[in-house]
Amino acid sequence: MADPFDHAWSAADAVPGWTTREQGRALWDAVHRLAPGATVVEIGSHQGRSTIVLGHAARSVGARVVAIDPFLDGPPYGGQRTRDAFEANIAANDLGGVVELVVGYSTKLRPTWDRPADLLFIDGKHDYWTYTDDLRWSAFLPGDAEVLVHDCFSSVGVTSGTVAKVLPGSRLSYRDRVGTLARFTVTPPTRRDRLRLARELPWFARNVLVKALLRLRLRPIARLLGHHSPVDPY
Template sequence: MVSHVREEADFDAAWRRAEPVPGWLTQAQGRALWDAVGRLGPGALVVEIGSHQGRSTIILGLAARARGARVIAVDAFVDGKLFGGSPTRQRFEANIAAAGLDDVVELVVGYSTKLRPTWDRPIDLLYVDGKHDYWTYTDDLLWSRHLPADAEILVHDCYSSIGVTLGTIAKILFGSRYTYVDRAGSLARFALRRPTTKDRLRVLRELPWFARNVVIKVLLRLRLRPVARVLGHDEPYDPY
């Protein structure tokens, strides 16, 4: 009981550190990342694909420090209004430094799809939050080749992005390599093991929630927030 209370307090402190950093990770999703790292052993290596300003990286990094693990943050920091380019990288590096994680988090700048074919380091946990199109996402799943059997893969926006959800249908529902475990909002957790029929059915049961999210996104684009509220979404932002 004492250990559980301490873990709760540690996560609460980590979330207070991460929450001010701009990003789309919710507290429940941060807890899912924290718990996933907590299941690793000393010396483990976590790879995060897509770090933005470091909100999720801080959670991963603080959890990794508690376990004697390390984090590799992979991000291309593409220029443009959507991603922010070098200013976003500077904010990421400043946020990691402010959290005291320079000795835990290693930044690798580059496209995940270009880095993957030559990657040669074993990893123990994979967190995917990179580009959300079908082709990039399904390529990012191939980083799992460096994971041991039964290792975990966490995917953000899994049931709120059309490209990521299509990739999940193709590679998880109809694939034979990954098993769906659970989700926190749109952050889904998979295990690297062959799925059963029951596992595949659990993926199917999430699709109505995905359809709801797509409808909400359309309503927000059309500035129909009152209609979105009828579906239980009372925020100006997309569902995460």
């Protein structure tokens, strides 16, 4: 029997974006750990690449997805054209009854938000201030719920926010990662959880160094670090 994920990924992979197949599978599996009637909140949807995976998974378990994005004007966001592409991609996958689009800044929506959620996927603006505010959406989750963070170990803003707020914090525990898609749970962290997170930091430093080498057109040195692609790692 064909894996239903393969169908979902085939649709998602036709949409521009940065989510890899392996990360898509992690999102799919996270939704499949939810009970019927659950709500997934996605912060940062762009053209819907990850939303399609979440939506197909949610439909199969009887859950729903709330996609939050302000659709900013200008590069690299695209404004109204990106929103139009998102809505067209959701419609093409017949996910209109599963995915609810909420247009707005996550940081402005959060203070007045009054709806519970069961899974949080953070892939919004990657600066320190926005990301650390987006972490506060975990307040709408029950205990032991999962928080997935894209580019957790490849973005200076996201990684610094994780080090400043999650590593010494008492709310989220680091579990694992798929590439730089990190998985946390709403559970007070143990010392082992903190050490597990801290051990990822040298890998983050390597990713940042590779990005700098690519900007400086020093690809031969980047290859010495194991990076053989002309594009940024993760």
